Amino acid sequence: MNLELMNKLKEFIKTPQLFEVLLQENINQNIYNEFDMTQNERTLGNLNNQVVRIIALREIEAEFYGLLEFGSKIIGWTLLENSIFVHPKKMESVKINFDQFTTPEFNRAVNINKDLVLSLKGRLLTSKSFINVNEEQLEMIYLKGKFQGFVFPKDIFRGIDTADHIMINEDVMLYRDSNMVINQEPLEESMRATVSLVYPELDIVKLVSENQTSWAKLSDLEYSTDHLEKKSDLLQENFVQMQINERKKTKSIIESLLKRQIELENTADQAVNRLERVENLYNNLKNSKLGKIQVAIWE
Numbered sequence: 001m002n003l004e005l006m007n008k009l010k011e012f013i014k015t016p017q018l019f020e021v022l023l024q025e026n027i028n029q030n031i032y033n034e035f036d037m038t039q040n041e042r043t044l045g046n047l048n049n050q051v052v053r054i055i056a057l058r059e060i061e062a063e064f065y066g067l068l069e070f071g072s073k074i075i076g077w078t079l080l081e082n083s084i085f086v087h088p089k090k091m092e093s094v095k096i097n098f099d100q101f102t103t104p105e106f107n108r109a110v111n112i113n114k115d116l117v118l119s120l121k122g123r124l125l126t127s128k129s130f131i132n133v134n135e136e137q138l139e140m141i142y143l144k145g146k147f148q149g150f151v152f153p154k155d156i157f158r159g160i161d162t163a164d165h166i167m168i169n170e171d172v173m174l175y176r177d178s179n180m181v182i183n184q185e186p187l188e189e190s191m192r193a194t195v196s197l198v199y200p201e202l203d204i205v206k207l208v209s210e211n212q213t214s215w216a217k218l219s220d221l222e223y224s225t226d227h228l229e230k231k232s233d234l235l236q237e238n239f240v241q242m243q244i245n246e247r248k249k250t251k252s253i254i255e256s257l258l259k260r261q262i263e264l265e266n267t268a269d270q271a272v273n274r275l276e277r278v279e280n281l282y283n284n285l286k287n288s289k290l291g292k293i294q295v296a297i298w299e
Contacts, residue, residue: 001081001082002024002081002082002083002084002085004084004085004132005021005080005081005082005083005084005085006064008085009057009064009080012057013057013059013064016056016057018053018054018055019053019054019085019086019088020051020052020053020054020086020088020129021051021052021054021066021080021083021084021085021086022049022050022051022083022084022086022110022131023044023047023048023049023050023051023052023083024048024049024082024083024084025044025048025078025079025080025081025082025083026044027043027044027045027046027048028043028044029043029044029078029079030042030043030044030078030079031043031044031047031068031075031076031077031078032065032076032077032078033076033077034067034074034075034076034077037058037065037077041075041076042076044078047068047070047075049110049111050070051086051140051147052068052069052070052075053068053069053070054066054067054068054069054080055067055068055069055074058077063079063081064079064080064081065077065078065079065080066078066080084131084132084133085131085132086129086130086131086140087129087130087131087132087235087237088128088129088237088238089127089128089129089130089235089236089237089238090128090238091126091127091128092126092127092128092158092159092231093124093125093126093158093159093161093197094125094126094127094141094156094157094158094159095122095123095124095125095156095157095159095178095199095202096116096120096121096125096141096151096155096156096157097155097156097157097201098117098121100154100155101116101117101151101155102152102155103116103149104136104138104150104151104152106133106134106138106150107149107150112149112150114149116148116149116151119143119148120141120143120148122178122179123143124177124178125141125142125143125148126141126142126143126145127139127140127141127142127156127158128140128142130153130235131150136152137153137234137235138150138151138152139151139152139153139156139235153234153235157199157201157202158199158231159197159198159199159206160197160198160199160200160225160228160229160230160231161196161197162195162196162197162198162228163194163195163196164194164195164223165192165193165194165195166192166193166194166195166221166222166223167190167191167192167193167222168187168190168191168192168193168207168209168216168221169187169190169222170186170187170188170189170190170191172187172216172220172221173186173216173217173220174186174187174207174214174215174216175214175215175216176214176215177215178199178204178206178215180204180215180217184212184214191209192209193207193208193209193214194207194208194209195207195221195223196208198218198225198228199218200218200225200228200230203217203218203219204216204217204218205217205218205221205223
């Protein structure tokens with residue numbers, strides 16, 4: 001039993017809210033219908049080792065059952081005992097320091113076997129959560145909203161959000177993305193821009209102007225980062241982010257539940273209509289000339 005998870009479940013039973021877990025349960029345990037927990041829909045199977053959202057909790061005979069949402073679909077209820085609680089943190093734009101990167105063994109334990117160096121090198125990524133495993137913190141990395149794997153916090157370059165206004169001289173080289181490979185059209189004159197994101201260790205900044213979004217070398221700009229707050233590798237839970245995530249998802253979850261309820265009601269209506277059609281067809285055949293003869297023969 002995961003004690004951290006149990007403590008969180010006891011807390012969320014009293015103050016319900018959406019949260020995420022990395023499923024680590026018995027793959028043969030049941031998943032029950034979202035509207036009727038007496039109906040067994042399927043077993044956990046390959047849903048194990050996936051990050052799922054828990055949109056409701058029930059405590060039954062001192063055991064906790066969570067209603068799972070995965071891939072924007074409501075899956076059903078299942079027992080939660082050994083899964084790993086996903087801690088929300090402030091969302092950050094990040095890059096991985098592949099010069100010192102080592103892949104956590106936990107990735108392979110949960111069947112994340114792809115080469116993260118090959119798939120993520122140079123990419124602009126997002127970090128918004130972490131887990132605690134074997135007394136270590138592992139950061140969860142996303143690419144365009146899709147979960148990619150776990151990374152040690154020490155192996156991450158963290159972008160610093162800002163909104164400072166500066167003037168860009170026409171001789172500053174601008175690039176289309178954070179890889180600093182594809183040049184943008186040179187400036188014809190100085191341009192006013194907003195510095196929106198800074199990576200001091202990588203010497204790059206993201207610039208936003210009226211006409212475009214660009215990247216440039218920090219060292220090419222007349223801009224100091226002394227006033228910016230540098231972030232440590234120690235990850236801290238952020239309940240504000242949890243509430244932001246909850247607000248974003250509540251509408252779609254309600255819509256999913258209503259859609260599923262309507263589907264079930266339509267299925268029931270269709271079954272009734274089919275039965276009525278069969279009865280009408282039987283009565284029509286029975287009352288036809290051939291049907292009356294056949295009934296007479298049977299009698």
